[in-house]
Amino acid sequence: MVIAALRGGLGNQMFQYAAGRAAARAGGVPLVLDTVYLNDRFPRPAFSPRTYDLDIFNVVAPLTSLSKLSASFPIPGIWLGIDLAVAAIKSGFGIRKFFKEKKGFTFDPEVVSGKKEIFLWGFWQSPKYFDGIEDELREAFRFVHPLDGAAVQIAEDIKRKNSVSLHVRRTDYVAPKYQKMYGETNLDYYRRAIDTIAATVDNPTFYIFSDDIAWCKENIKPAFPVEYVERNSQGPKASHHLQLMSLCKHNIIANSTFSWWGAWLNRNPEKIVIAPKEWLAGQAQGMALTRGWETV
16 A cells, blocks of 8 residues: 655645655545644744645545544654554565655655555655546545635636636745745745736736735735735635635635645646745746646
């Protein structure tokens, strides 16, 4: 079997699931999800605990026995230690290969080479891992919560206009630990991205999504119609905002897996997707982009 360990928020979990599903497909074996890390609440500095978020989709995959045990009887640090120790021991004895992601999200073709027994520990942020199973993933990543409240009207407006989603991530990125990793909010990038869209798209309307919408209202003011999408329309686990981004005709993403997937799920065959040149602070875009996407 292929075991994919889930870590991080929704966007990260989507990449981990996608790589795991592709590896399982290549090997002709089942995919099993490991949520022990998500269940662990061992104190860590500047760490935001996460939960299993793939339940907003049509994702069907069993969990490991230790995942269920750690959810029912949480013991900080213990289950995670056991989980990784067992994975390492099995790898050492050649029972199940332990794949730890290379630095910089570098694509590792061995992950999807058809091995039947593997444990995936990483973020796997490259669409190369799931090349060829995109239709399967789109079916799996089908939203199960219908839009409601304000999100319904926003969706109708998005479909009617030359809509462009623009995503800004701030809350955790402005913490000192993560700011060093991801960099400060790059206003010049957003200005360049808006100009690039405006040079091609007639009468664009920008829909701005963010975890700090007040900051966006003060700092991002396109010379075009703009809608600041409030957080009261985000839905369960922000699934409505992800869906609304996917409904826009074009996308400007942050260096965030959340908006990356919003753009990937966009089915417009003529979409323009703009991404930042740097995914991590001071590091050129190491994450492979889907064909047709561009950086500014």
